[in-house]
Amino acid sequence: MAIDSSVVPKLAKDGANSYQWETAFKLYAQAHGYDSILNGTWVRLLAMRGNLHNEPTTISIAFPDQTVLRAAQERVRKDNATIEAQYVHNYQ
DSSP states (O other): OOOOTTTSOOOOTTOTTGGGHHHHHHHHHHHTTOHHHHTTOOOOOOOOOOOOOOOOOSOOSSSOSHHHHHHHHHHHHHHHHHHHHHHHHHHO
């Protein structure tokens, strides 16, 4: 969203029109979607955790015996650990 430059008050370098600064900052923040910072209601978005994989829990056609099931569970745990580590690295 662009604001017409005629609406924005021109700020003097010497501060002679400092009463217009607040309006100028509000308009600038509003134009860029940051007006909530100036009024004190800024809410930092929570980082979404990665999609963790569900561990297989029962023997089925895909996991015909206990050995294959345990190997699949270990792979899922390893993948989930990688996803968690990446999350912690990026967002903590």
